[in-house]
Amino acid sequence: METAVTRLETMFQKAESDLDYIQHRLEFEIMKSLPDNPGAEENPVALLEELSMVKYRYKTLCMQLEKVSIEQRESMKGIRAALENTMKIVQALQQHTDLELFCSGSTVPGSSEEQH
Numbered sequence: 001m002e003t004a005v006t007r008l009e010t011m012f013q014k015a016e017s018d019l020d021y022i023q024h025r026l027e028f029e030i031m032k033s034l035p036d037n038p039g040a041e042e043n044p045v046a047l048l049e050e051l052s053m054v055k056y057r058y059k060t061l062c063m064q065l066e067k068v069s070i071e072q073r074e075s076m077k078g079i080r081a082a083l084e085n086t087m088k089i090v091q092a093l094q095q096h097t098d099l100e101l102f103c104s105g106s107t108v109p110g111s112s113e114e115q116h
Contacts, residue, residue: 002073005065005069005072008065009062009065009066009069012058012061012062012065015058016055016058016059016062019051019054019055019058020055022051023048023051023052023055026047026048026051027048030048
């Protein structure tokens with residue numbers, strides 16, 4: 001499970017890096033090809049602002065992913081501890097039950113008395 005989370009984190013980091021590259025490349029292309037007075041239909045500033053918003057949402061998603069990952073690890077620890085405790089209780093009950101059967105004089109399965 002942790003391997004999958006690590007892979008997701010790596011993918012998100014790569015995606016963030018790719019977004020940074022795209023933003024810088026876009027800024028460069030706009031500066032290179034844009035006429036001195038762009039018309040209203042060509043608004044690269046709005047496009048860059050939208051890209052910045054996407055990056056912000058992406059970073060927020062990454063932080064949420066980290067929180068989920070931490071909570072998942074804590075939940076798994078709690079589940080493991082509860083399972084371990086339950087197993088100990090079951091083992092103790094089994095031992096206690098075996099002792100009661102033996103002390104009360106009941107026949108033990110597979111004994112010679114049972115075969116008669």
